[in-house]
Structure formats: C-alpha cells, structure tokens
Amino acid sequence: MKKSERQRQFVQKHIALFRCPVCKAPMEEVDKNSIICQRGHRIDFNRHGYLHFLSGAADTEYGREMFVARRRLLSAGLFLPIIEAVSQKLPEQPLRILDVGTGEGTPLAQLAQIRKSLADTLVGFDIDKAGVTLATQLPITAFSCVADLRQLPFNGESFDALIELFSPSDYAEFNRVLAPGGCLIKVVPNAGYLKEVRQLLYGDHQQKSSYDNRRVLDLFKQHYPDCQQQTIHYQFTVPQDMKQALVEMTPLHWGRGGRRLTTADYAQLDKVTVDVSLLIAKKFE
Structure with a gap:
C-alpha cells in the first residue's frame, strides 16, 4: 500500500x-x-x-538540512533516554497520543517502538513542512500534519496524552484537546544541555554563553501547580561522522556572535551533555 x-x-x-x-x-x-x-x-x-492545516506558508527558520541532521543524531540515540523516561510516565494501555512539534518524527517513532504492543493512536504535527515531509517517511503507523499549535485542527478532548520536546506551548489549546484525566509531558532544556556546543560557539561572556529555563518552568507551574518535575542528565558519545550534524541540528548555531567552528573545534565534541527537565501534568477529570 x-x-x-x-x-x-x-x-x-x-x-x-x-x-x-x-x-x-x-x-x-x-x-x-x-x-x-x-x-x-x-x-x-x-x-x-499529509494534510496542511495552515492558511498560508509558515514563517520558520528551520530547513530540511537541519531536520536531516537531527534525524541522524536522534537515530543514533541522542534523545533515547528521554523517550524512555516519557514512556515510563504514560499508562500501559492504548492511548491517543499527540506529539507537539514533531519535527522529522524520530522521537515519536522511538516512542512507538517502545510501546509497540499497546496499539496507540499516534499523531504528530509541526509548523514546518520540511520536517513533516520527512516524518511521513518513517515506517510507523502514525499520522503527520502541518499545523499551528495556537489553532490545533483537533476536536476537544481528543487525546489522552500530549508530549512536547523542546517546543513552544499554548496551554489553553493543550487543555482543550486533552481528555479529562489525560497527561501533558513537556521536555525543556536545563542549563547544562549541550553545554559543550554552547561553549565552543559562544565562549564565556556572551548572552548565549548560558541558559536559564526558570521562565519556562514558572509558566508551566502557573498552569499546572500540581505538576511533577524530573531531571534527566547523561552523557552522549558523539559518533565521529556526526559531530558537524550535532551542531547543525540545534538552533544554537544560528545565534549572533557564534563562532564558525574549525576542524579542531569539532574534534573536541567527543561527548556532549544532555540535561533536561521532564514536566508532567494531569488534566483534572
């Protein structure tokens, strides 16, 4: 077929x-x-x-090359411990799962593989059609579409779980489409996330030399005061032929003041730190 x-x-x-x-x-x-x-x-x-639910073209800085680089790193396991932790927070029963900002779809595919015995209904969306086009190529039973998280093309209470990795949020829309008793799992970077890449690009004394996620955490907790927070921290060994792809997959390399990395710089990226917070909230029944 x-x-x-x-x-x-x-x-x-x-x-x-x-x-x-x-x-x-x-x-x-x-x-x-x-x-x-x-x-x-x-x-x-x-x-x-796939279906394109936007009324016009999306204004996005992402391109196919970034999504291809991202797929290479994620397929090599860069985010796999995060996806395993997300899976552990989900009930072991068939769920309707929405992946917010699915990108090229690898995290959703990895979650589907972990939960393959449960026959979940899986939907992913992104505002960038380059990512969604790549997502449709994955060998999983899921549906991908182009959509805006501020105007989700889904009926109310349609999903049992929403997962969101490094994506913006619209909590009013999330609550609208999430069924009573459903869960929202948001993954946000902590200060140590890819600190080795940040150091190479920006050194010690620029605005992007460090990152503080307190504003994101505070906003989530305003909407979900009873949420849980779990820190996930590990080292990822970067395959020798993926060091440049690692830099290209992250928006860090777009920033003003970032250095153009040399062969010697890339040689330093043997391992990188993955440091994130898992935020888990439940919609009251």
Missing part, C-alpha cells in the same frame, strides 16, 4: 480526532483525496500523504 493511501486510511479511521481549521466544525469524511468538514470545507492530502 502506498504511503499516501495509508495516511488517508488513518484519517478515515480516526476522523473523530479532526476539526476544520476554517470554521471549527468537526471533520466528517474522507472523500477521495480530501477531508471534508460538516459545513463542506475541504482540505486536500498532498502528494506526501
């Missing part, structure tokens, strides 16, 4: 998840190459099999 046909079948089976981005009415049916809402608005599947 072609990839695009698998995607259409997924949407047909799970049509109750989706709502129209134009009028907010529930989507009602899949008709040939389109999904149609109750009021007749139609959105076409593109040639890669």
